[in-house]
Amino acid sequence: MINIKNKLMEAAGPLKGSAEFKGLMLKTARIRHGAGTKPADLLGWDVVAKNTDGSCYAFYGAQEPLTGMSGPEPVLCPLGVVAFDKYKINFREALAIAGSLNCGSTFVAISLSRPLTPKTGEPLWHIRMSNGNDIVIGAATGEAHCCPPTAIL
8 A cells, every 4th residue: 555645755856846756657737727828827736656566646736836735546547658757857947948949838738748659768748838739848858849730630
């Protein structure tokens, strides 16, 4: 069984800007009023982490200067992503990189995960802009791509 106190203490690091979290699988931002233009518009993170026994737990943690955290709840581990322990580019840096791409100025969704694909050797920040563009940024390398929306007919 997961030690709730230890998991919450572990979780506090990435919420304060640290880039190390054992067993992180998915981190999804909650954004003030559903859209933002600066890091201060992030209210907190929904986090899914994998425990050493292979089970997954989800919890919410507020982004500074806000405070608060929910207790971990057991969830099914997400499909298509693998757990990772470190990343170099934090969300503030990812937003700065996104802002330099001329791909949109207002973000409506942000997540961090490491896709389960042979070509992906690092966790990726996914940032969706209000104009429909998706920005993908390598969380280890900082390599960024702007992906316009694709219409499927």
